[in-house]
Amino acid sequence: MKKSQSKFYITTPIFYTNGSPHLGHAFTSVLADVLARYHRIKGDNVRFLTGTDEHGATNVRAAEAAGKSPVEFVTEISAEFRELRNALNLSWDDFIRTSDQERHWPGAEKLWRKLARAGDLYRKKYRGLYCVGHEAFITEKDLVGGKCAHHQKEPEVIEEENWFFRLSKYQSKIESSIKNQELRIVPESRRNEVLAFLGGGLEDVSFSRPRKDLSWGVPVPDDLDSTMYVWCDALANYLSAIGYGQGQNIEMSKFREWWPAQVHVLAKDILRFHALIWPGMLLSADLPLPQTLLVHGFITVESQKMSKTVGNVVNPLTLVRKYGIDPVRYYLLREIASTEDGDFSVSKFEQRYNGDLANGLGNLVARVAALGEKLSPIRFDFKNHIEKEIDAASDRAFTGYEHHIAEFRFNEALADIWALVGAADRYINKKKPWAIADENELRRVLTNAGYLIGTITNLLEPFLPESAGKIKKQICFQDSVLEIKKGEPLFPRR
Numbered sequence: 001m002k003k004s005q006s007k008f009y010i011t012t013p014i015f016y017t018n019g020s021p022h023l024g025h026a027f028t029s030v031l032a033d034v035l036a037r038y039h040r041i042k043g044d045n046v047r048f049l050t051g052t053d054e055h056g057a058t059n060v061r062a063a064e065a066a067g068k069s070p071v072e073f074v075t076e077i078s079a080e081f082r083e084l085r086n087a088l089n090l091s092w093d094d095f096i097r098t099s100d101q102e103r104h105w106p107g108a109e110k111l112w113r114k115l116a117r118a119g120d121l122y123r124k125k126y127r128g129l130y131c132v133g134h135e136a137f138i139t140e141k142d143l144v145g146g147k148c149a150h151h152q153k154e155p156e157v158i159e160e161e162n163w164f165f166r167l168s169k170y171q172s173k174i175e176s177s178i179k180n181q182e183l184r185i186v187p188e189s190r191r192n193e194v195l196a197f198l199g200g201g202l203e204d205v206s207f208s209r210p211r212k213d214l215s216w217g218v219p220v221p222d223d224l225d226s227t228m229y230v231w232c233d234a235l236a237n238y239l240s241a242i243g244y245g246q247g248q249n250i251e252m253s254k255f256r257e258w259w260p261a262q263v264h265v266l267a268k269d270i271l272r273f274h275a276l277i278w279p280g281m282l283l284s285a286d287l288p289l290p291q292t293l294l295v296h297g298f299i300t301v302e303s304q305k306m307s308k309t310v311g312n313v314v315n316p317l318t319l320v321r322k323y324g325i326d327p328v329r330y331y332l333l334r335e336i337a338s339t340e341d342g343d344f345s346v347s348k349f350e351q352r353y354n355g356d357l358a359n360g361l362g363n364l365v366a367r368v369a370a371l372g373e374k375l376s377p378i379r380f381d382f383k384n385h386i387e388k389e390i391d392a393a394s395d396r397a398f399t400g401y402e403h404h405i406a407e408f409r410f411n412e413a414l415a416d417i418w419a420l421v422g423a424a425d426r427y428i429n430k431k432k433p434w435a436i437a438d439e440n441e442l443r444r445v446l447t448n449a450g451y452l453i454g455t456i457t458n459l460l461e462p463f464l465p466e467s468a469g470k471i472k473k474q475i476c477f478q479d480s481v482l483e484i485k486k487g488e489p490l491f492p493r494r
Contacts, residue, residue, distance in 0.1 A: 017073070029090055032263075033090045033462075034462045106240070175195065185293045211225050242257075301344050358494070397423075400419075
């Protein structure tokens with residue numbers, strides 16, 4: 001990979017703490033992790049942020065149902081999200097909590113005051129449909145059969161006086177920023193969805209709740225009777241985590257170093273908040289827009305929506321305990337397109353595990369390690385010993401891989417790697433190294449097979465970092481020396 005020296009700030013959405021992590025959270029996190037690792041390998045200065053969204057009515061109700069205080073409940077759930085770091089081998093640099101009054105609240109308060117100084121906040125009495133699951137007021141067009149299309153629950157009718165943000169003021173600027181790709185939305189279908197919504201006109205949005213009804217949250221500056229609504233609280237995390245609002249020179253210099261974000265990774269159900277409300281807030285505060293919104297779909301379980309009621313919620317920690325970290329990462333990244341809906345089933349998981357990992361990559365490494373250990377180390381000259389067709393196959397895989405990562409098509413980047421796994425297998429079957437009597441010829445064949453495995457390992461590193469490290473311990477191809485030794489099976493057959 002070509003080395004560069006650019007900054008790369010990538011975020012996941014902060015995850016809502018009304019329940020334990022599920023496979024959808026794992027998918028979001030792994031997508032972001034691949035990009036963070038890829039850019040570190042390129043030499044970029046990377047900051048990878050994740051965290052938890054801990055305020056709001058849904059969290060309060062979940063805490064009450066569990067017989068706990070809000071702070072006790074969200075702290076326990078936030079700790080479960082932190083566990084994903086080790087469970088999925090995530091490489092995030094920072095974890096922000098919206099209940100953190102020292103790190104987060106000053107940034108949310110500063111952002112609120114910036115919007116107020118711009119004349120973009122005003123009070124108004126409002127009667128509307130409130131979806132607790134979304135923590136948002138919604139409209140009739142967001143309902144299907146009288147229920148929220150995403151949460152399958154009837155909204156509550158709420159009438160109250162709140163602070164409103166003049167989102168409508170920024171309609172044309174938001175629209176032009178999306179059309180001219182200043183704010184890139186991936187995939188194109190989601191970009192078109194947002195532009196179609198903009199065509200119907202933007203309405204101003206509620207930015208607060210009465211504190212008597214919702215005290216669990218950030219108080220509105222200079223109005224202690226109101227609590228900040230989700231937008232100025234939760235979305236501000238992308239700024240507060242890098243020093244916004246701290247008021248110290250060192251912290252503000254950190255903010256200026258990192259903002260704007262290169263990529264926000266998010267699920268499709270929070271697209272409008274990130275593509276409409278967030279840009280409006282940033283424009284009001286005179287801050288640059290993020291560069292890209294990478295929007296992924298939902299994961300069903302055997303074609304059914306994950307639901308506690310149905311009992312089909314998949315806990316990623318359970319999968320990892322049974323199959324290992326990299327098989328879970330591999331399934332999410334290979335079986336599910338980065339920008340589309342996907343499905344999980346145990347049968348499909350085990351097919352990928354046995355077919356692609358155990359019988360594919362794992363078997364390839366084991367074959368070469370078994371054949372080459374006695375001859376290691378093997379010294380070679382690239383120009384004279386690497387066959388042209390082997391070098392060409394490696395180049396084709398690398399070119400496709402780079403293109404697909406640039407387009408956020410991670411499943412296709414993995415397909416490029418596995419095409420190389422197939423090429424290496426075919427090469428070994430063609431050359432039949434187990435039948436070669438001439439030791440120099442055997443060294444040459446193993447060198448070419450090792451070269452392909454070296455390319456596979458390098459390309460695999462952002463996706464399956466643990467496995468890439470294990471392969472390098474068995475087959476290390478660098479500095480004109482190929483070292484080979486047998487090791488434990490990468491993926492024991494299930």
